[in-house]
Amino acid sequence: MRKVLFAGLVFFAVALAHAEYRSSTPAASTTVRVAPKTVVINFSEAVEVRLSTFKVYPLGAPPEAWGSSTRLRRLAAPLVRQVLPLRNDGARRVDAGVTTTARTSKSVALALKPGLAPGAYVVMWKNLGVDGHTESDFFVFVYKP
Numbered sequence: 001m002r003k004v005l006f007a008g009l010v011f012f013a014v015a016l017a018h019a020e021y022r023s024s025t026p027a028a029s030t031t032v033r034v035a036p037k038t039v040v041i042n043f044s045e046a047v048e049v050r051l052s053t054f055k056v057y058p059l060g061a062p063p064e065a066w067g068s069s070t071r072l073r074r075l076a077a078p079l080v081r082q083v084l085p086l087r088n089d090g091a092r093r094v095d096a097g098v099t100t101t102a103r104t105s106k107s108v109a110l111a112l113k114p115g116l117a118p119g120a121y122v123v124m125w126k127n128l129g130v131d132g133h134t135e136s137d138f139f140v141f142v143y144k145p
Contacts, residue, residue: 001048001138004133005018005105010033018043018044018045018129018131018133018134018135019035019044019045019046019047019106019127019128019129019130019131019133020043020044020045020133020137021041021042021044021137021139022037022042022043022044022129022136023038023042023045024041024123024139025039025040025103025106025140026044026141027032027073028069028139028141029138029139029140029141030141030142031066031067031141031143031144032142032143032144033074033086033140033144033145034142034145035112035116035143035145036112036114036116036143037111037112038109038110038111038112039044039056039095039109039110039112039123040106040107040108040109041054041107041110041123042093042106042111043106043107043108043129043133044105044106044131045129046104046106046130047105047106047108047127047128047129047130048096048103048104048127048128049100049102049103049104049105049108050103050131051128052077052083052108052125052126052127053085053125053126053127053131054095054108054110054123054124054125055083055089055093055095055110055111055123055124055125056091056094056095056122056123056124057079057083057094057121057122057124058094058108058117058120058121058122059072059075059076059079059119059120059121059122059140060120061075061119061120065117065120066142067096067119067145068094070138071120072120072140074118074139075120076118076122076138076140077118077138079122080122080124080136080138081126084124084125084126084136091112093128094112094113094116094121095110095112095113096110096111096112097113099108104130108125108127116143117143118131118143118144118145119142119143120140120141121141121142121143122129122138122139122140122143123138123139123140123141124136124137124138125137125138
């Protein structure tokens with residue numbers, strides 16, 4: 001009976017799993033002094049790279065907000081809701097697209113366009129996990145040379 005109960009609990013835990021954010025480079029809520037050339041997002045499980053959406057946008061937050069991760073997330077949330085579903089928005093984005101070539105991966109890399117200006121940036125996504133579940137989230141980092 002215990003083996004059946006344990007197997008059921010393991011199955012239930014796996015069934016509820018999603019490809020959630022684990023870490024990134026640059027890290028969420030950090031300030032970097034050197035302009036990154038790429039952003040790498042690491043997930044808890046593999047995502048379908050080509051069936052997911054990944055974007056990096058300038059936040060346009062005032063410099064006095066750059067030191068508050070709470071304020072930056074609050075400012076970023078409406079932008080994410082507005083632009084994540086957009087298509088053909090490459091001119092407004094600071095990323096040059098996904099560079100990960102694997103069909104599925106736990107890590108997704110995005111190239112950034114050259115000439116990144118100082119400021120706050122929002123990295124956002126809606127991923128499709130290999131388990132068939134979608135997950136949307138975002139994080140903010142600040143580039144302050």
